Amino acid sequence: MSDVIVIGGGLSGLSAAWELQRLGIAYTLIEVKPRLGGSIQTEYTEGFIIDHGPFVLEKYGDWPFLAELGLPDSLMTMGRYRDGELVVFAEGTQTLVDALASRLTAPIMQRMAVSSLGLIDDRRYGVCLENGVMLEARGIVVAVPARYADHMLRTLAPEAALLLNDYRYDPVARVHLGFQAQAVPRELPIATGGLFKFAESYGLPGRVPADHVLVRAGVRLDVEPSVATPDQALAGARMHFDAEPVLARVHYWPEADPLTRYLPEHSAIMDAMDAALPPGIVLVGSDYRARRLPDQVAQGRLAARKIADVL
């Protein structure tokens, strides 16, 4: 039996596992997908480095975890923003995921979905997988989006599950189009605000081949009847350009941008949820309190320490 089970191999779950590893606590990480990273996903293709999820990041103050992970010079500054700066990972945001994953030596169960959590006795929880297997642990880090956490917690902590019910997102398909630089006007021919949440082009040395640009657009589905699928979003973006792209990609993230997190009552709901969770169960992730990437690292690690305190 592992002392702790971490559910979800995105940045929050990986950070929790990293801290458990540092504390010498036996853990198992469970991730439903065949890859780690959750919504962080970088593609390396034809000279392009494309971040399909988080890309340009707001940075305020130091990020000391980068040096701890052996990534002290991994960021490129794009410009000033408010009282901080905008940065990207020079080799893609996936660099962070890979560095975290490389630190983990405990079992990682991939392609395994957790369906529900239960209480075995006053010292042990049961973690039920969709294939019928049940694992035991004394502590659980739940690091999955709210719509999945809601289902998992219904038996063990129904009050907490109820608070996660009906979580709302702004789902956006991310389209990437690579072009020869001269084929794309400086001012992109895409109006933003409705169907297109954003549209921008950039030519970053090292991430975009010389004499090329990468156009990146966020397309909302179902704003127009003809744009209801990711492929239609890709076609909808392509039709704004006369030139043939050298590269075209679309990724759909149903849990991008959790709108519920912006509600004025969100912080109070999170306090109520923490109070409704049994000891040894901690919920972390970008849907809850960890809005930015360094928050997810910090709160994943904090979750591990909170559980260590009650083991």
Ligand SMILES: Cc1cc2nc3c(=O)[nH]c(=O)nc-3n(C[C@H](O)[C@H](O)[C@H](O)COP(=O)(O)OP(=O)(O)OC[C@H]3O[C@@H](n4cnc5c(N)ncnc54)[C@H](O)[C@@H]3O)c2cc1C
């Ligand atoms: C397109 C996009 C762009 C973004 N841009 C930014 C940005 O610019 N800046 C920023 O700070 N944040 C951004 N975010 C938010 C960003 O995703 C988060 O900051 C961070 O990556 C979330 O990490 P997480 O571990 O909390 O959640 P996730 O990345 O969602 O990870 C959760 C993991 O749990 C797994 N899982 C789900 N259900 C189960 C189950 N039943 N059993 C086992 N595993 C399960 C999932 O497969 C996933 O791997 C963006 C998100 C998206 C989708």
